[in-house]
Amino acid sequence: MRDDFRQDDGIVSAVIRTRFAAAIVLLSAALLPGCSGTSPSADGKATARALAIGSGHGSFSTAPDAAAGDWTSQARDYANSRYSTLDQINTTNVGRLKVAWTFSDGALYGHEGAPLVTGGTMYTVSPFPNRAFALDLTKPGGPIKWVYDPKPSPMAIGKACCDPVLRGWAIGDGKLIYNLLDDHVVAVDLKTGREMWRTTMADVSHGVTMTMSAFVAGDKVFVGNSGGELGVSGWIAALDIHSGKELWRAYSTGSDHGVKIGPRFKPLYPQYKGKDLGLRTWPAGMAIHGTGAVWGFISYDPTLNLIYYGTSNPGPRVPAQRPGDNLWTSAVFARDATTGEAVWAYQFTPHDQWDYDGVNEMMLLDLTIGGRLRHTIVHFDRNTFAYVLDRATGEVLRADNFAPQNWSLGFDWRTKRPIVNPAKTPKVGEKVEHICPPDIGQKDWEPPSFSPRTGLIYVGIFNICMDLTNHKVSYIAGTPYDGMEMTRHSVDGKDGDWGALIAWDPVAGKVAWRIPEKFMVMSGTIATAGDLAFYGTTDGWFKAIDARSGKLLWKQKLSSGVIGQPITYLGPDGRQYVAVASGIGGAAMVQSGRPGLPARGSTLYVFSIDGKDIAETPPPAAGGT
Amino acid sequence: MKTAGIAAIALAAAALGASASGWIVAHVAQGRRDGVVPTNIGYQGPASVALGDIAGAAVPGGAIDMPNPYGTSPQAIADGKRLYQAMNCAGCHGYDGGGNMGPALNDAYWRYGGAPAQIYKTIYEGRPQGMPAWGHALPADQLWKITAYVSSLGGGVDPKDAVAALRGDRPPSTDVKAQPNAAEGGSAVEGQ
Numbered sequence: 001m002r003d004d005f006r007q008d009d010g011i012v013s014a015v016i017r018t019r020f021a022a023a024i025v026l027l028s029a030a031l032l033p034g035c036s037g038t039s040p041s042a043d044g045k046a047t048a049r050a051l052a053i054g055s056g057h058g059s060f061s062t063a064p065d066a067a068a069g070d071w072t073s074q075a076r077d078y079a080n081s082r083y084s085t086l087d088q089i090n091t092t093n094v095g096r097l098k099v100a101w102t103f104s105d106g107a108l109y110g111h112e113g114a115p116l117v118t119g120g121t122m123y124t125v126s127p128f129p130n131r132a133f134a135l136d137l138t139k140p141g142g143p144i145k146w147v148y149d150p151k152p153s154p155m156a157i158g159k160a161c162c163d164p165v166l167r168g169w170a171i172g173d174g175k176l177i178y179n180l181l182d183d184h185v186v187a188v189d190l191k192t193g194r195e196m197w198r199t200t201m202a203d204v205s206h207g208v209t210m211t212m213s214a215f216v217a218g219d220k221v222f223v224g225n226s227g228g229e230l231g232v233s234g235w236i237a238a239l240d241i242h243s244g245k246e247l248w249r250a251y252s253t254g255s256d257h258g259v260k261i262g263p264r265f266k267p268l269y270p271q272y273k274g275k276d277l278g279l280r281t282w283p284a285g286m287a288i289h290g291t292g293a294v295w296g297f298i299s300y301d302p303t304l305n306l307i308y309y310g311t312s313n314p315g316p317r318v319p320a321q322r323p324g325d326n327l328w329t330s331a332v333f334a335r336d337a338t339t340g341e342a343v344w345a346y347q348f349t350p351h352d353q354w355d356y357d358g359v360n361e362m363m364l365l366d367l368t369i370g371g372r373l374r375h376t377i378v379h380f381d382r383n384t385f386a387y388v389l390d391r392a393t394g395e396v397l398r399a400d401n402f403a404p405q406n407w408s409l410g411f412d413w414r415t416k417r418p419i420v421n422p423a424k425t426p427k428v429g430e431k432v433e434h435i436c437p438p439d440i441g442q443k444d445w446e447p448p449s450f451s452p453r454t455g456l457i458y459v460g461i462f463n464i465c466m467d468l469t470n471h472k473v474s475y476i477a478g479t480p481y482d483g484m485e486m487t488r489h490s491v492d493g494k495d496g497d498w499g500a501l502i503a504w505d506p507v508a509g510k511v512a513w514r515i516p517e518k519f520m521v522m523s524g525t526i527a528t529a530g531d532l533a534f535y536g537t538t539d540g541w542f543k544a545i546d547a548r549s550g551k552l553l554w555k556q557k558l559s560s561g562v563i564g565q566p567i568t569y570l571g572p573d574g575r576q577y578v579a580v581a582s583g584i585g586g587a588a589m590v591q592s593g594r595p596g597l598p599a600r601g602s603t604l605y606v607f608s609i610d611g612k613d614i615a616e617t618p619p620p621a622a623g624g625t
Numbered sequence: 626m627k628t629a630g631i632a633a634i635a636l637a638a639a640a641l642g643a644s645a646s647g648w649i650v651a652h653v654a655q656g657r658r659d660g661v662v663p664t665n666i667g668y669q670g671p672a673s674v675a676l677g678d679i680a681g682a683a684v685p686g687g688a689i690d691m692p693n694p695y696g697t698s699p700q701a702i703a704d705g706k707r708l709y710q711a712m713n714c715a716g717c718h719g720y721d722g723g724g725n726m727g728p729a730l731n732d733a734y735w736r737y738g739g740a741p742a743q744i745y746k747t748i749y750e751g752r753p754q755g756m757p758a759w760g761h762a763l764p765a766d767q768l769w770k771i772t773a774y775v776s777s778l779g780g781g782v783d784p785k786d787a788v789a790a791l792r793g794d795r796p797p798s799t800d801v802k803a804q805p806n807a808a809e810g811g812s813a814v815e816g817q
Contacts (some may be wrong), residue, residue, distance in 0.1 A: 158755015160719065161726055229716065229726075307705020469719070470711060478757050480726065 016564045018056035054455025056507040058367040063302050064217075069570025070118045074168035074213045074568075075447060078300040079364040082449035082526045084568045088576035089609060090530030094544045094554045098611030100577060101141045105133060108584020108600040112445075113168040113213065113567035114524065115604060116176075119190070120572045121145060123171065124604060127585065128157055128164035128181045132188055138572045140312055140615035142606065146193030148176075153204060156181035158290055159478065160209045161229040163585040167295070167445065168213025168565070170221065173241045177221050179210035185223055187244060197244030201225070201237065207478045208232045210369070215298035216241065217307065217337055224294025228312035228357065231481030234292035235331075235357060236309060238340060248340035252292025252311040252328050253278045259328060264341045268394050269416050271325065281325040289475050290322070291315035292329040296359030296445050301375075301391060306334045306343055308377060308391065317439075318470045318483035319353040320428050326351055330358040332379065334394065344394035350417055353426055354407060354468075355439035355484060356383040359448045362391075363457070367507050369397050378506045380448065380459055382441025383420065385411065388506060400509035403442035403461050405493045407435055426470045426484075438466030438488045440587045444522060447565060448504075451527035454547050456503040456512055458533040460521030463491045464590075488590050498591060501525070501535050503550060513550040517598065522566030522588045534578060536562025538588040540598045541578055542605070558582035560601025573614040579606045690787045693741035695773045705774025708767055712759065722778035727756065731779035733795070739780055740787035744772045 002425065075082050089097065107110075109127035116123045121136040122142060131149050135142040157164045160181060171180035175187040175196055181291040183202040188195055202208035207230030215222040220245075224236040234252035239245060250260040259278045267273055274280070279287050292311035299308045311333065314326035331347040344610075348358045362377040369376070369388065374397060377389045384405035388398035389515040390592050399411040399418075408418040424435045436442075441462070448459040466486045473483040490496030499520040503512040523536035527547055536542045538561040544554040561584030568578045583601045591597050692809030695701035717727030728736060737747045748768050756794060759768065773782065782790045789795075 154754050156755070158727055158752075469720075471715070473713060473716070474711065476713050478755075479713035482713070482716040485715075485720040 003505045022598070054505040054507060054512065056368045057452060057455040058365050058506070059452050060363075060365050060450065061302070067119075071114070071567040071569045072116055072118050072171045073216065074114050074116075074170070074565065075297060075299070075361070078217060078302060080297060080299045080447065081363065081365075082447060082524065082565075083451055083528070084526060085529045086568055086570065086576050087236075087528065087530040089528070089532065089568070089578065091532060091546055091553060093533055093609055094157060094530070096555050097544065097556070097578065097607045098609075099556070100606045100608040100611050100613040102606065103133070103135060103142060103201075103604040104602045105131060105604070107131070107602050108583070108585075110165040110588070111564045111581035111583030111602065112165045112556065112586055113581070114567050115579050115581070116169065116171055117353070117567065117569040118171060121190070122579070123169065123176050123190070124581070125166055125176075125178055126602070127583075128152065128160075129165050130166060130178070130180050132169070132176055132178070132193070134190070134193060136548065138614065140613055143535055148188045148193045148195065149178055150178040150184070150186050150195070150198075152182040152184070152301055156183075156204045159204055159207050160226065161213065161480075162587050163589065164209075165211050165586050166213075167211055167297075168384055170214040170216040172216035172221070172456040173219070175241070177214045177216060177241070179212065179214055179223055181209050181211065183208055183210050183225070185210075185214060185221065185239060185244065187221075199239060199244040199246065199525050201246075202232075205478050206230075206232070207481075211294040213297060215307075216299070217300040217302070220337065222298050222307060222309075222337075224309065225300075226293050226295040226312075228291045228293040228295070228315065228355075229317065229482045230478070231289035231315045231475045231624075232291055232293060233288055234290075234294055234311055236294045236298075236333075236335075236340075249276070250333075250335065250340045250342070252294065252331075252333075252513045253282070253287040253290035253314075253326075255279055259342060260335070260340050261342045264336065264343055265345075266393075267344050267346075269346070271347075271350075271415075272327070275444050277325075277327045280287070282324060282328040283306045283324065286322050289315050289481060290326060290329060292331075294359070297361040297447060299362045299364050300337060301364055304392060305337050306391070307337045308332060308334055308364070309381070310348075310360055310361040310362070312357045312359050313352050313355045316473050316475070316481040316483055317353060317355050318428065318472060319426060320470065321472060322351075324351060330356055330383075332358055332362060332377070332389070333389065335449050346394045346396065346416075348379075348384045348385070348387065349383045353420075354383075355433065356381065356437075356441055359381075360441075360443065360445060362448055364391060364507065365450060369507060378450075378457065380443045380504075382437065382444060383407070383418065384437055386504060386506070386509065388509075398506075398509045402459065402504055402511065403437070403463065403500075405436050405442065405615070406465075407437075410439070426468050428443050428472055431469045433467045434465050434467035435468055436491055437462065438464055438468075438486060438590075439484060440590065444587050446522045446563070447524040449525045449527040449533065450532075451533070451547050453529065453531060454503075454527075455505065455507065456547065457506055458525040458527055458547070459502050460518050460523055460525060461502055462498060463483065463496065463500055463516075464488050465491055498594070499537065501550075503533075503547075515545070515550055515552075519561070519594070520588055520591060522586070526566045526568060528568060534566045534568075534580070536564070536566070536580055536582075538563060538584055538591060539596055540582065540584075542566075542582075556605075556607070558601075558605055559603050560584050560598045561588060563588050571614055574618065575608055575612065575614075576593055577606050577608050579604060581605075645675050662751070689738060689740055689742050689791075690784045691742040692784045693745075693769055693773050693776065695769050698773065701770045701773040702777045703775075704767075705770035708763075708771050709774050711764065712763075712771075714753070714771070717755075722775070722780075729780070730775050733780050735780070735782070735790075737774075738787065739782035739790065741769075741772050741776055741781070742784070744775050744781075745769060748772065
């Protein structure tokens, strides 16, 4: 271990530091020479208003082209853009946003999903016990139309690694479709709340839970499992939207047969060529409990008919027990949506030693890279590299750090693998200090948004590290197959910030601007044609910023922390609303030792200009004040 | 014969239900500190049942004040710690008992009681929210050793205080401080 790349504060200098000042310097040099930014103020106001725009604008497919005023899937579109063309609420009037109405679902676990809106109705589902509510938007205050109570097994609470959460729900074929924590998928009639089908996917007593949002494309529902800390076998499955019947299931580890690797699998890089790599990159007998769970968001390219999703960490989390690359964990798969056949794969963190996973969302953006229009995936991995891949082939086009990290000394473009820093590899029975990021990454599952008007991606991130001691573990069904003893802390020492919101330029591979936050930013973000981006903080502030400059334009303190995903929609009154759930939980609870962290909550907030709702006068015209 | 038996069970169940539901049982009413004896106009059932306080939550039904046969033996605690890690208890309840997937074991909040006999029972039987039942896998001496370790983590209830703890009465030695960082409520907040 060399000493000469250590800075005084212990951060490896090879790391790209994205502290605000550094980002300004980088951006000024790279994009806007001569343009000077200013420093962030202590309360987190971004003041880099002169630095505006991504280096290439980019675009995405808006399929399935839901009505502009609706929000019918977690990400709004198959591409995972979370971009809305609504602009009634914009930079000139967002300061007048006020609460129009609120709604409590009565559940106190982490609220991670986005409410959906269609047909004058809002659909929201609570974390465990996963009750669904239809709220009537044609009436003041959004009264309940129906409640559906699936009564999942309480055993699931104690099998969920990170709070009994649900990351979202889907709409298709006149049904609301979602996963229960106890491994059932349910479909409920949108109009009546009647259960149409219920499909059993796994046995919760063996540590399998389901927390991800179901994803609908065409007549199929795609779902996956959780349990990366419990030695499960990770999978994704497709169900028939009409009957709930399982059409295919593909595992993340094991033989080619189980992984659905066959003649159509055309990996670009040599480490993925060979038979049964999902078995042969593991010690004998280990692949079956090797996880690669599928608990993030899925995206879909209708032109290629491919779905994209990431796989979780390998199990057990202690790397000493599983030498090898541990394929296909902490990776991305492209699969034929119809048959489930793997078409290509790429592993972000080979032999993942830190629980980095690869589950974070794949944004399907069309960008000009190196002078050529490329159909890409942009992926912010928990390992702190922001990847740009060609989504037809899996070719790696970019790999840039979006936040401080020290587990890797850089990206090896010859092997297409990050170079591991030997000083930050975990040891059994020995504490390794200040590994950045910790297990949950510098960004977890919380989904970013992209604005084609700015070319920027708005990403909630962390600014944290861990001290890690590994313990050997045995597989005991239904218990953690884990072995990581951790404490987390800020990158910047005892009083340092734990989070930030960044605007990322995916073409330049750089932070355009950065808003520091005292607490982790674990909310989704949305971007709008009103040139706004919205995000929430885990200490309970919901904020609107200028999508070009990052200037704070509006903020509202909510009752609990925000780890949900905002949406925006037009009500039946033609008025634009913004909605977000408040209810801290999930991985944000790693901050529970920090003074100032709010208590749990269960409240959905809906905002409009001046707090007016359907009982009031007609809305202002677009762009009005 | 069979029918009569079922009827008897049904009657007993009804009586228990009346007492458990808080509909009046003279015994309970007499315990009111304000001296008011509540009545239920129109209720025609028995004024009390002859079973005493059997349905009352405040009365221990078993030997919950039974001590751990290993007491606070350091050797038993050390063995218990080894088992606690080997059985993956730490994965849910934390290497320091601070809780994570499962409830904290080092604080004063116990869903199912924090005296040794109650902890033993929880480990033996499992609990509905995901706690596995270890009674099949481990012999009694190992369960008591794990119990000794759990009791030592900071929240263990002394057997002689077990009954008082059911009522929320803390022994005078318990030091409860305001904590600025406990807003999230820890595992005492049970979502549903």
